[in-house]
Amino acid sequence: MKSKKSTIPFVFLLLLVVLCLFFPSIPINVGGESSYDAADVAWMLTSTALVLIMTPGLAFFYGGMVKKKNVISTMLQSFICMCLIAVVWVIFGFSLVFGESLYGVIGNPATYFMFNGVIGGPNWSGAPTIPFALFAMYQLKFAIITPALITGAFAERIRFTSYILFVCLFFIFIYAPLAHATWHPEGLLANMGVLDFAGGTVVHMSAGVTAFVSAIFLKRGNSNGHDPARVTYVLIGMGLLWFGWFGFNAGSAFGANDLAASALATTTTASAAAALAWIFFDAARGKKPTAMGVSIGVVVGLVAITPAAGFVTVPHSLIIGVVTSIICNLLVEWRTTRSNVDDTLDVFPSHGVGGMIGMILTGVFATKTINPDIDTNGLFFGETTLFWAQVIGLIGAVAYTFIVAFILLKITNTISKLRVSPEEEEVGLDISQHGEKL
Template sequence: MKTGIKRRLTIMIAVSLLLCLPVTAWAAENPADPGNTAFILLCSALVMLMTPGLALFYGGMVRKKNVLSILMQCFTVLAIVSVQWVLGGYTLAFGSDHGGLIGSLEFLGLQGIATCSSVGSIPQLAFVGFQLMFAVITGAIICGSFAERMNFTAFVIFILLWTTLVYDPLAHWVWGGGWLGRLGALDFAGGAVVHISSGISGLVAALVLGRRIGQEKEAIVPHNLPMTITGASLLWFGWFGFNAGSALAADGLASLAFLVTNTCAATAALSWVTAEWLHHGKPTVFGAVSGAVAGLVAVTPAAGFVSPLASIIMGLLVGPVCYLAISRMKEKLAYDDSLDAFGIHGVGGTFGALATGVFASTAVNPAGADGLLASGGIRLLSVQLVAVAATYVFAGIMTFLILKFIHRFLPLRVSSSEEEAGLDASLQGEVAYSQVSGDGQNLSC
């Protein structure tokens, strides 16, 4: 009797061990946490929503004859970069380091990345998707600088080349094991990689293409502010995925990034409105949403390294800084940055990167570094300055060379007649608005 019981217990234990073997082996290969994985996939979707949000933000700011063209450009970036990232963009940014400058081709076509491959506590494929959405929104931001005048064929080629030759190397420099990351530069979610690079590249493109026809004679104002406000709201919403998701885990760091993102955006909206109220005597809704976006940009590099109180100070400062950059610098230098991509993203990103060197504290995030106010001296601020300067020089020069290369084969700018007619009708063969009679008959386009 006792022998039979022992035999059955032995069999049960053996079966239990055999059943546990596959689970143990899988866990060793794939330590991904289901909660963190779900969090990152959700954040990736939020960041993807930012591109349509940006399209609406920009769409309301252009003249009604160019609404569809700017929407088309933003959605085209989403399509082009989505394919480019899978084929080669990811491996250039996050492949094994080569000289601190670029990643290897080990993940070309995402080969070698299995479903069980992990980055930290999330599947590597989830990380690929999350970083893809950063590359997409960066290219889309540039569209705001040359809106209403760029040849669509040239635009398609430009976005493909710019993402490959500018964004991918910069992402590697900071996040992929490159020289800026090793130097100690802090860029939690893309102050230099996303905003400074797109801002300065947009400015260079605006200078190369020249001013819009009639821009020097009369002010070109937004045609549909409710559309712009809707887009800004989607951007603010999606930015929680942008910054909180950069923690790569649903933890306290993500919570901090979420909170300081909202706080800085809200404070910057108030400070921008206050600045224009004092300057022009009236607060505007356009100023409020512009300030909110400027605050979102500024807090992006700092989101995981600064306290909520520091984010309030950053928001108070960045609103007036960006407002003055647009209202004064743009007027004095007479350049046509159509939708102020440089004034908000370039200037705001620069402010945020440098402010990180001032307000960052290891008391907030031990994995970061102490800035000037946390008794870290000027070292971090100096490193941040190097990162800003390197981004300006590299992105600016490469953008200029890419545009000049394209111009050797086809015109960068639409013809005068196409520009005056509007890019919607001349390039897309569509119009956003048409006058319709009461019975539904189309009267004019």
């Protein structure tokens, strides 16, 4: 199948070159005096690389789950986010998230336009011992993987060019506002007291809810049944995700310190407990333990502990992993057997619901003994302020994401049709969208 010629990619590249020529990012104080800590810098460089490897891990994780004729397309949807979001981030994306706050809901896009003032710039208040540019690059990796997570919901039935447009809109109107509101010191949710250590709201809930809306909007796939192309790919992907997640969570301490070690410990235990709970719960209902079950269980545990990793104890992380695993297992079964929503790879039950449970249980188990920087303990310790902040923040984030995601899908579909034709779906997206095959 031949694709139609388009001048849009050429115009985009030409515009990018012009921007780079006329808005060069001039380094500030490079090599000058700083308050950097060598150990913190080394750990955050490592964490940045660890978080980046999660996106190729996700590509394998999702790629192994789809039909053989859609493996390349599904994997490429993850990889293209590494390219697309990196460019958007440098131009204005970082400013939208961490630029001068506009009413606590979004950053001023001009603050660090074309990365101006980032290289050698003043240290970020939440990460005072590492270069500002390193902080910016670390945060970029979160922005990369979030839209990639959504792809599992509409795997095997979305046009690649339309997907690229939707990813850009998702980043600007959903990811950036939620990240700013949650992680910027003047953000709306941050000022409400909402805690999200490494992305329960910002990453997993935003992706999961958007995935749910996308699955409804694109309707069911035309083929019945679903045989994974390569379960071994799923295992490889799970391993890479698990490996990279230590940078995701422990790196969010922004230093080589006790908090990073605590987050690493809770991440390990929650994911392990969730995997065991998944297969044990299956066994209790007469099912065989499967590689897919273990892999999904690990990821569900990782998702749930993400918002809580730097706030809860290790024993409580075990509870978070087990509770989330059982609830998500039931939801995956319900979605498969009783629902008409074709969330192909169960992004919403795993990431959306997993992130929600993690946010709520953060409000239950967070404690100052682990992180003295928080203002109040969780519900388990007899205090209610944090718990209700988590609940209200969750409801607001879900409602906002649901509404805006639907609008963005409508806009994208008006500009460029989202759903592939029945013929393209039948032949497979590897051939119809990319002219390649496994």
